[in-house]
Each structure stands twice: as structure tokens, then as C-alpha cells.
Amino acid sequence: MNAQPSSAPAILGYTYATPDAARSPLTLDDLDRLKQAVGLTPEDEPYRRMAGEVLADQAEDMVTAWRAQLAEHPHLAIYSATPDGHPNPDYSAASKPRFVRWVIDACTRPFDQAWLDYQHEIGLRHTRDKKNVTDHAKSTDHIPMRYLLAFTAVVLVTARDYLARHGHSADDIDKMHAAWTKAVMLHVTVWTQPYVALENW
């Protein structure tokens, strides 16, 4: 699979399915066990895909809205700011296309080795291992795990309105939202691995 459709402009630092992504310490069996734990079943797949279609042209708006919500709170804004707390527009501009792409990837990518590897890469990019490296950014060097997890609530809750905007039935919206919730929790769970020794994680 190509890292992205050939018609799309290249996204700097988006190393999905390339040798430049980190190698996940997890196995495909680990991934299966995690899919079972979030409750993902084959019945979710068409609704995850449907969510991807509904969100495709809204993903940038979603990321803009999430970042606006982060910007309201200095203790959250600091992780995209300069070390002395000033706005960092170059860093924000560089990382935004990857965040937007993640929304679509979360709905469309198969859960395979390339998925595991790139999620591990994303996880590392939240921590002292790799934060700022991709964009050569001057910023705080670590996002506390607590805020990564807590803000996931916003990503889950706000998605519902976007999922409802294409005129689908209430039942389809519920099922898309369920698939989104399971998929997002699967991603975020894997992103936490670099914070915790593997035997405790």
C-alpha cells in the first residue's frame, strides 16, 4: 500500500508504511487481543469505513476545533508552544496535516503491522523520545500521558456532530460513533506504550 494516495500532496514526516516509521514492540497477536478488548468486531468495519467517508471533508475542521479547545487552556496549549510559552505557528502548521490525516487513517487503515509501527511512531512523538524531532520544533519536549488520555474524551464526544452531518439514520450514526470510539481508544491505548514499561503496560 502506498503511504498516501498519489494525488495528494506529500505530508512531511508522515512515514506510514515506510521504513522511516518506528518498529512497534507489539506483535499482531497483541493487536488482536487489544481489538478484542476495545470490542472491535467485523460488524464495526463497514461503520468505521462509513465514518471515514463522512469525516473525509470534515477532518481539517475537526482538528481546527480540537486545537481551538486546547488553545483555551494554557496548561494544554503549552505542548504546541515554544518552551517559553509563545505561539509556534510553524510547528502547528507542520503537524496539522498529519493530525488531519490521522482522522481519516483511524477510519480506513487496516489493523496490520504497518498500523502497529506507525502508531508506535505517533506514540513516541508525544514523548521525550521523539517529540519535536520530526518538525525540528522548539517546544516542550514531552506531553504528559494524563493529557493525552483526558483529551481523548473531546475527540470522542465532538465526533458525533460531525458524523451526523451527512443525513445518515440515527442507527447508522450510533454505529459509526461506536466504531469511531473503539478505533480511537485502540489508537490512544497503543500510543501510551512508550510511557510504561512493557511488562506493566
Add this chain to the structure above:
Amino acid sequence: MNAQPSSAPAILGYTYATPDAARSPLTLDDLDRLKQAVGLTPEDEPYRRMAGEVLADQAEDMVTAWRAQLAEHPHLAIYSATPDGHPNPDYSAASKPRFVRWVIDACTRPFDQAWLDYQHEIGLRHTRDKKNVTDHAKSTDHIPMRYLLAFTAVVLVTARDYLARHGHSADDIDKMHAAWTKAVMLHVTVWTQPYVALENW
């Protein structure tokens, strides 16, 4: 506040708002910052309370259903089983009333020092620090953080149907589900603290 209504039977090991609960390493300022990160606002409070009313007589069914889903997967069932993998009905029976009570507490308790302390106690009870201690259970001694986080998706997704069973409007159900999602993510986030050094968490 009393640990529980005086009319309810005592729940063994339920040490909410008592000196027997652990002391949280977090401050009330930390809690405020986490509430902001999950997006909880005063507008959520009436819907969190409404969810508490809707779920009050369904909480036991919810826990039963969640445990049935865990029981389907040996790699998840093991954390309530004996160390050699056999069912552990005494442990399950002893811990169930606390799990049921958590559903109600998540919707009704104020977010204060007693909340912080008891959530820390719950977090410790998932790990080698305190798992099995409360019920003198013979069981695996640690729940990996990955499964704690991943199974949260099930707790979030399945709640919607229960919230919809009291004839509330679609808008009220959405708002109750949003408040539930934010509250659950706040709880689970705090439960992860014992897994991670405080300066990285």
C-alpha cells in the same frame, strides 16, 4: 458526606470518603486541569446527574454485561480468575457491588479531595500495589494498563443504549452520553497514574 446512603447495605472494601482510602498524589489544581482537558464544564453537570438517575437501576445489569464480554476472552478473563485460570466466584461476587457503585458514583459524586483519593485507591487496586488485597483474593496480581484503557471503549459505547431506555429526547441522550464519556475518561485517566512515574504522567 457519608460514604453511602444509610439505607444501603455496606459494601465491603468501599472506602470512599473514609481514612481507609489511599491518599492521592494529585492536587485539586491537578484535578481542575484534568477536568478542562476532558472538556467537562458546568453545562455537563445536570446531564451527568440525569445519567445517574437513568443508570441507577441499570448499573448492575451494565456490570453484568461488561463482565460477560470480558469472560468471552481468556486474556481478559484471567484478571478475575485464579492464578491457574479457573473461575473465582468469591472474588467476582465481592468486587461486583463496588463496580456497580462506581457507575453511580461516576455520575453523582462531586470532583473533590474524596473523589481524588478514592480514584487513586481504585487505580492502585488494578496494579501490584493493591490488586486482590481488598478481597483477599487469589488471582493474577496486575491488570496491564493496555486492557484497562482498551476496555474503556466498551464502557463508553455500551452506555448509550442504557441511557436511551428512559424515554429522554435524542438531544438529552447525546448530552448524557457526552457527560458520561467525559466523566469516565476523567476516572480512567486518574486510574492510570500508578502505572507511570508522576513526572511523565
